[in-house]
Amino acid sequence: MLKYQYYPITVPDRGAGGKTGNWRVVRPLVNKSKCIGCKACFMFCPEDTIKIDESDGKVYVDYDYCKGCGVCSNVCPVKAIEMVSEA
Ligand code: SF4
Ligand code: SF4
Numbered sequence: 001m002l003k004y005q006y007y008p009i010t011v012p013d014r015g016a017g018g019k020t021g022n023w024r025v026v027r028p029l030v031n032k033s034k035c036i037g038c039k040a041c042f043m044f045c046p047e048d049t050i051k052i053d054e055s056d057g058k059v060y061v062d063y064d065y066c067k068g069c070g071v072c073s074n075v076c077p078v079k080a081i082e083m084v085s086e087a
Contacts, residue, residue: 028081030060
């Protein structure tokens with residue numbers, strides 16, 4: 001059996017690659033009226049840039065570190081996150 005340190009577990013780290021700057025092509029927009037607060041986007045974001053709004057349990061995005069990968073949009077069960085162009 002593998003020892004703990006060899007398990008293939010990844011842990012997201014907020015903006016591990018630094019601030020995104022101006023190279024992001026698309027950004028996620030959360031439609032709070034659709035969001036059901038399931039936190040799937042929060043769990044799968046590789047940059048740890050989905051944040052939980054304590055006032056309503058729904059989510060918002062820290063755009064300083066979001067890389068625009070679209071993972072959050074893909075995992076949302078109610079399609080509450082739309083990827084929109086930065087242009
Ligand atoms: S687009 Fe990618 S980096 Fe940005 S919030 Fe969604 S999952 Fe996280
Ligand atoms: S995955 Fe969708 S429904 Fe779930 S918290 Fe994120 S935006 Fe809301």
